[in-house]
Amino acid sequence: MALFDLELVLSEILIVTIMVGLIRIVRGPTAADRMLTAQLFGTTSVAILLLLGEATDTPALQDVALVFALLAAIAGIAFVQRIWGIEPETHD
Amino acid sequence: MTSLMSLSHWLGATFILSGVLFFVVGTIGLLRFPDIYSRLHALTKADNLGLGLVIAGLVLQAETLTGALKLILIWLLVIASSATTSFLIARAALNRGIQPRSKP
Numbered sequence: 001m002a003l004f005d006l007e008l009v010l011s012e013i014l015i016v017t018i019m020v021g022l023i024r025i026v027r028g029p030t031a032a033d034r035m036l037t038a039q040l041f042g043t044t045s046v047a048i049l050l051l052l053g054e055a056t057d058t059p060a061l062q063d064v065a066l067v068f069a070l071l072a073a074i075a076g077i078a079f080v081q082r083i084w085g086i087e088p089e090t091h092d
Numbered sequence: 093m094t095s096l097m098s099l100s101h102w103l104g105a106t107f108i109l110s111g112v113l114f115f116v117v118g119t120i121g122l123l124r125f126p127d128i129y130s131r132l133h134a135l136t137k138a139d140n141l142g143l144g145l146v147i148a149g150l151v152l153q154a155e156t157l158t159g160a161l162k163l164i165l166i167w168l169l170v171i172a173s174s175a176t177t178s179f180l181i182a183r184a185a186l187n188r189g190i191q192p193r194s195k196p
Contacts (some may be wrong), residue, residue: 006105006108006109007108010108010109010112013112013116014112014115017115017116017119018119020119020123021119021122021123023123024122024123024131030128030185030190032128032181032184032185032190033128033131035181036122036128036131036132036135036181037122039135039136039139039174039177039178039181040118040119040122040135040139042170042173042174043136043139043140043142043143043170043174044115044139046143046166046170047111047112047115047142047143047146050146050147050150050163050166051108051146051150054150054153059159062162062163062166065166066166066169069166069169069170069173070169070173072173072174072177073173073174073176073177076177076178076180076181077176077177077180079181080177080180080181080183080184084184084187084188085184
């Protein structure tokens with residue numbers, strides 16, 4: 001380990017980054033803007049879990065990161081197919 | 093040997109720190125950019141570059157070769173899924189008639 005636990009501090013910074021990105025859910029005019037936050041979750045949570053797994057010496061968190069990456073991809077594809085695959089509705 | 097270990101450790105810490113900076117920049121772009129296409133561009137590019145830098149730093153600090161290979165495979169999976177998803181979202185937005193923002 002280093003002088004101080006760099007990985008823990010940086011993973012907390014990344015968690016703050018996700019929380020700030022949640023503002024886009026409140027203000028995005030279209031549904032796709034809200035869906036972008038799921039992409040943000042997918043990439044950033046992989047980095048958070050890898051850093052935490054390095055900081056706490058638990059390699060099992062790498063498998064959790066794999067699951068998160070796959071879930072983000074499936075969420076985006078399901079959004080495009082099921083929500084926006086139907087006929088366009090009026091903007092509410 | 094110990095100097096080589098220390099060098100790779102600090103180089104890895106530098107890579108991880110710069111990757112986290114890219115994540116912060118990607119979130120700022122997600123909040124500040126005007127339309128869906130530029131937001132997609134900012135988010136996917138900056139975040140995948142940040143994840144690549146974080147994983148490069150972790151590979152430099154990895155103990156075993158298999159752990160490093162697993163990290164690289166995770167990065168390749170995230171890149172492929174993120175590129176596919178962002179392309180699908182942008183194409184669906186165009187099909188629904190959301191126009192890219194023109195010059196004011």
